[in-house]
Amino acid sequence: MKVRHRNAMLSITGLNFDPQLSLIDSAQSFLWREHEGRYYTVLNGSGLCLESVQDGFVLHPVNEAEVEDYLHYFDLARDYEGLVGRYAEFPPVAEALAKLPGLRVLNQPTWEVLVTFILSANNNVERIRKLTWLLCEHFGEPVAADGLQLRSMPGPAALAAVPEAALRALGFGYRAPFLVETAKRVRDGFDLGALSELPYEEAHERLVTLSGVGDKVADCVLLFGCGHASAFPVDVWVARLMEAWFPAVRGLSKLKLQRASRAMLGDEAGIVQQFMFHCARCGIMGLGM
DNA sequence: AGCCAGGTTTGGC
DNA sequence: GCCAAACATGGC
Numbered sequence: 536m537k538v539r540h541r542n543a544m545l546s547i548t549g550l551n552f553d554p555q556l557s558l559i560d561s562a563q564s565f566l567w568r569e570h571e572g573r574y575y576t577v578l579n580g581s582g583l584c585l586e587s588v589q590d591g592f593v594l595h596p597v598n599e600a601e602v603e604d605y606l607h608y609f610d611l612a613r614d615y616e617g618l619v620g621r622y623a624e625f626p627p628v629a630e631a632l633a634k635l636p637g638l639r640v641l642n643q644p645t646w647e648v649l650v651t652f653i654l655s656a657n658n659n660v661e662r663i664r665k666l667t668w669l670l671c672e673h674f675g676e677p678v679a680a681d682g683l684q685l686r687s688m689p690g691p692a693a694l695a696a697v698p699e700a701a702l703r704a705l706g707f708g709y710r711a712p713f714l715v716e717t718a719k720r721v722r723d724g725f726d727l728g729a730l731s732e733l734p735y736e737e738a739h740e741r742l743v744t745l746s747g748v749g750d751k752v753a754d755c756v757l758l759f760g761c762g763h764a765s766a767f768p769v770d771v772w773v774a775r776l777m778e779a780w781f782p783a784v785r786g787l788s789k790l791k792l793q794r795a796s797r798a799m800l801g802d803e804a805g806i807v808q809q810f811m812f813h814c815a816r817c818g819i820m821g822l823g824m
Numbered sequence: 825a826g827c828c829a830g831g832t833t834t835g836g837c
Numbered sequence: 838g839c840c841a842a843a844c845a846t847g848g849c
Contacts, residue, residue, distance in 0.1 A: 562830065652830075659829040662847065708845030713832080749832045770830035788839075789831090812830070 536611065537591075540602055547611065548591035553637025558585070561813045562660045563759050564643055565651045565667040566688065575680050577671075577687040578608070579644070582680020595681070610639050613764075613806070622807055627780040627820070628800070631810040634819055640809050641759065645727040647688050648760030653713050653747040655755070660816075669705050670694075694718035713747025720745055730761045738763065750790055758805035767797040767804040772815040779822040 536549040554574050558567035567576045567585075574585040579601075586593045594605060606612065622628040654666045667688075674693055675686035689697075695718035702711035721727060725745070730738040738761060742753035750769075757766035769777075769789050777796055778785045784795050797804045814820040 653832095655829090656831040657829065657844080658831085658846080659848080661829095663830080665847095703845085706846065709832090709843090710845080747832065751831060755830070768830070771828085772830070816830080 538602070538606065538611075540597065540599060543596040543598070545594040545597040545602060545605055546588070546591065547594075547606075547609070548588065550591050550611070551615075551637045552587075552592050552609070552639060553635075554585055554587055554592060556635065556637055556813070557639050557641065560817075561638055561809060562663070562816075563809060564641055564647075565654075565664045566643075566647060566671075570683060573681070575683055575685060577675075577678045577680070577685050579604070580676075580678070580687060582678045582683070582685055584681040607642050610642055613639075615639060618803070618807065621803070622800075625800070627776075628807050628811065631814045631820060632807060634814060635810050638810060638813065640764070640806050642762055643760050645730060645756065645760040646691065646721065648756050649717065649721075649727070649745070649748070650688060650694070650714065652752045652755040652759075653717060654707070654710055656710060656713075656747065656749075656752065658710075666705075666707060666710075669707075673701075673705065691718045691721035695722045710747060716746035717748065730757065731763075735763050735765055739766075750793065754793065754805070758808070764806050765797060765802045765804050767793055767800065767808050768812075769793040769796065770812070773808060773812050775822055776811055776815040776820075 536547065539546045555569065558564060558574050559569060567574050576583055584595055597605060619629050619632045622632060651663065651667050655663050671686040671688055674689035674697055678685045678687050694714060697715060699711045699715050702714060730741065735757065738757055739753050742748050742756055743750060754766040754768035757763035758768060769792050774789060774792055777792060784792050787795060800807060815822065
């Protein structure tokens with residue numbers, strides 16, 4: 536892999552990266568959008584454009600000082616090529632890994648993952664994306680990116696100030712009070728930054744004290760927003776798939792299925808979970824019924 | 825019309 | 838600790 540930075544452009548080559556899959560279709564982030572073949576988002580308050588090139592991608596505008604942050608965001612320190620080999624003892628896992636060679640698990644800002652996955656509860660991907668967009672459109676700050684007008688995700692203080700009724704009127708349903716209450720907790724000092732430093736178990740315990748955050752959403756926040764690669768979110772798709780492929784976990788409750796899977800798949804359980812999730816949801820692999 | 829979607833909360837054993 | 842029901846919304 537090769538990393539070069541010049542003229543506010545960060546180019547990363549020598550890796551397999553599928554932006555449509557990683558940024559949009561895999562439903563780990565709901566904050567990127569595609570426009571005429573390029574991908575746009577707001578990250579840390581500034582607009583960002585991503586463009587695919589031959590064997591990698593180019594980001595702009597990027598300051599020299601931000602380069603390390605982006606390397607982390609795209610999880611570039613992890614050996615994705617070697618995943619298939621490391622999970623060879625679990626053939627269904629290795630198969631899912633082999634089918635999606637351009638997928639990477641992003642390290643997103645904790646707050647953004649927390650908000651979007653509170654919205655994910657008992658919801659579908661397209662509507663999560665729509666509600667996320669509404670949140671930015673109505674309560675975020677305008678940001679220019681490569682000539683496009685985008686809007687940032689509102690921060691904790693801004694979201695805490697939104698009346699629950701305003702969210703209800705926009706179609707957020709019963710998630711409206713969860714969002715506002717959690718925003719107040721964060722605004723008033725709940726330490727999101729500590730979650731990345733704490734051991735998995737303790738970080739998980741803290742997260743589920745937030746309104747609208749249960750075991751599954753907590754695992755999504757830990758995996759996508761806190762660098763806890765062992766967190767193993769169990770949604771309906773992953774539950775079906777694990778039960779189909781691993782007889783040992785059949786009939787377990789969601790929480791026990793999560794614990795058993797995490798114990799079985801180890802310190803990169805969450806990384807491979809993302810490959811399995813996308814395979815199951817898009818019917819790429821049969822569920823072995 | 826009824827079921828489903830990257831579930832959580834609440835209340836009852 | 839485990840279980841059922843309620844919860845908003847929109848697509849099929």
